[in-house]
Amino acid sequence: MSIKVLPPKCNRTDPLEIIRTRQRTHGRPATIAGPMVRYSKLSFRQICRDYNVDIVYTPMMLAREYVRNSQARISDFSTNDLDTPTIIQVGTNNVTDLLRFIEMVAPYVDGVGINCGCPIKEQLREEIGCALIYNETLLVEMVKAVKDKYGDTLRLETKIRIHEHTRPERTLKMCQDLCEVGVDWITVHGRLRTTRSSEPVDLDAIKYIVDGLKGYDVPVVANGDCFTVADMGRIADYTGVQGVMSARGILSNPGLFDGYDICPWGCVEKFINYCMEFGGLPFQLIQHHIFCMFENMRVSKDDIRQLMSTRNMFELIDWIDSRFDLKRPGDKEFGTREAIPYLESSK
Structure with missing residues (x-):
């Protein structure tokens, strides 16, 4: 049986150029939607781009x-x-x-990011994710091998967490070594391996790395606690990074980098449309995406309960149509409204 090989993607963009130039061209850092297990699939990546996101990540994939x-x-x-x-x-x-992984995916993406920040115990046992920041030699070896083979034809990023506060110089030394072997940019999640997401991100640690890499032509992206466009500005101003990444924030509000403090209703309409157009998302995942948006929009608990009681896409669309004025592509105002359009009969 022959294996069908798809042609390379014809529309390619250099993410490194975006990160380096956004402050000059747009007066702001590069806006980035971070990788999220299960959630950063094609339909969600596209909805992010509709709302001022420059660069989008896929979920982590095990090589x-x-x-x-x-x-x-x-x-x-x-x-x-x-x-x-x-x-x-x-x-x-x-x-x-x-x-081997990069050889298979390189024709279809604009860059590859090595996950050095996932703190899940299963990943640590496999010596991937956050385990890599404690195995600097291996991490540097992997980056060097990729850049030796691909050079500037493939952009390569590492997304790290920071070491314990007693060893900030260890994190900086690791970043400097990565720069020496050609990493294109470094994303720093300003938390330890053991830090809960409910605890504030350490902006001082990110700033320390930015300052320590000023002798290298390698941008730094900040990750952690970006839930509004005001957060983006505050993080960038304090740390000096050239890009800001959001994950939890943009999951519940894909419009945050476009200045929406609350998820606009248009996100829901566009997301449903992309899910139907592109396919490939399991119903439960679509349902949970809408759940996250509804929570951010402060939809009533009863409505959220009814949303989560739907059992398939037909029931979900029928229920939304019974409660809200859901526009379709081609309808006036499709994807443009901010406020929740409750139907008069449902109030």
Whole structure:
């Protein structure tokens, strides 16, 4: 049986150029939607781009599973020519799997990010994610192997957490070593491996790294606690980073980088449309995306309960139509309204 190989994506964008120039061209840092397990799929990536997001990540994909399992490739990654710039994030613990993974995905993305920040215990046991910041030699070896092979034809990022506060110089030394072997940019999640997301991000640690890398031509992106466009400005001004990444914030409000403090209703309409147009998302995932947006929009608990009681896409659309004025593509005001358009009969 022959294997069909898709042609490379024809529409490509250089994410490094965006990060380097956004302050000059737009008067703000680069805006980035971070990788989220399950959630950063094609339909969600596109909705983010509709609301002033410059760069979007895929969920983390395990290199070994992706390379060996065709079903993993089908379920983990889909794309199209609108899906740019996209960074595919990978979890790996060796050079061989990383290079094989990149060989398979490079024609379809604009860059690859190595996950060095996931603190989940299962990932740590596999020596991937956050375990890599405690194995600096391996991390540097992996970056060097990729850049030696691909050079500037492939952008490569590392997304790290910080070491314990007693060793800030260890994190900086690791970042400097990554710069020496050609990493294109570094994203710093300003929390320790053991820090809960409910605890404030350490902006001083991010600033320390930014200041320590000023002798290198390598941008730094800040990650953590960005829930509004005001947060973006505050984080960038304090740390001096060239890009700001949001994950939890943009999951509940894809419009945050466009200045919306509360998710606009248009996000819901556009997201449903992309889900129907692109396909590939399980119903429960679509349902939970809308749940996150509704929570941010302060939809009533009763309405959220009814949303979560729907059992398939037909029931979900029928229920939304019974409560709200849901526009379709081609309808006037489709995807443009901010306020929740309750139907008079449902109030």
